[in-house]
Amino acid sequence: MEATTANGNLLTLNNVEVIYDGVALAIKGVSLAVPSGGMVALLGANGAGKSTTLKAISGLLKPERGEITRGELHFDGQDIERLMPQQRVRRGIVQVLEGRRVFEHLTPDENLVAASAVTGCNRAEVVRRRDRVYEYFPRLHQRRSSQAGFLSGGEQQMLAIGRALMTQPRLLMLDEPSLGLAPFLVAEIFQIVRRINQKEGLSVLLVEQNAMAALEVVSHGYLMENGRVVMHETAEAMKRNPDIQEFYLGGKEGRDFHQVKHYSRRKRWLS
Incomplete structure (x- = not known):
């Protein structure tokens, strides 16, 4: 999974600008980096531009009529801006969207198998990857024959992350994984992600409003406000x-963090 870029960064954004519908400027000159094998948090209030930044990386802007109009986006030293989302997944970039989007009518087993289809691996490899997910998330193994729609919120989040792992990613991007979950579940999920990071060298970019939980597991953080870092x-x-x-x-x-949208006091980090 390790990248071979000279500067040690698997992902770099340099002065990236995103516009929606040709007029609405969503992010303004964002620069950030995720080291190979590192865990980085992207923090900020609602509307700061965090999710837009992730979609710029995963290639999911176009369905929402968004586009990168400026800047550079490199993964493993290669410009990926023109790649389709499926091509980025094959390169090793996967985004777990906000809201735990799983196939509710399928079982966890079926969800995991379906997620592996994008990489075209054989049956033996699918089983190996599925068993690896169950090793990290034993709760899913216990519920593997239940319909995903009947899983708890925490179990659905585990399944969403497990589906992402089935694509054998090099960069895992998590969008608000703590949303709507009890603190003990958030801590459990974050520690599992941290264990995957440490054991497999998987790079992680974590978008969060729960700053306290995020800063406990990452090495570095970026704070966004009004589309800027x-x-x-x-x-x-x-x-x-x-x-x-x-x-x-x-x-x-x-x-x-959930209540603050604007800051009236002087920001010491800008002085």
Whole structure:
């Protein structure tokens, strides 16, 4: 799974700009990098541009009438901007969309097998990949014969991640995986993703509103506001930053990440 780029980054975005419907500027000059084998968080409030950034990487902008109009997008040293989403999946890029989108009428077993079809692997390889998913997510193995629509929210999120793993990715992008889940489930899922990262060298780009949970498992974070990256630091430095503590980690004024959309106070990270 390891990339061979000279600078050690599997994914790089340089000054990327995205426009919807030819007029609405969604992200403005975004630059970020995901190291080979690294875990990076992309943080920000609703509407900051986080999901748009992921779709720019996975190639899912066009169905929503979005397009990259400026900047460079490289994966493993290659320009991927003109590749179709399916081609990006074959290169090793996979996005787990917000909302746990699984085939509810199928069992977890059937969901996993269906997800492997995009890579065209043989039956023996499908079984090997499926068993690997069950090793990481034993709950899914216990529920493998149930309809996915009857799984709990946490189990459906595990299945969504398991489906992504069936494509044998090199970069796993997770869009708000904690949404609607109890804190203990969030911690469990994030620790499993961290174990996959450490065991297999899988690079992870994690989009989250739950900054506290995200910063516990990643090495670095980017903070987005109004379509721009306004901060890039190590996870430890971000946790110590007083503005991050106040607005995103539940500071003394009681404001949290889900409530804040605009910041009226001076941003120390911009000074």
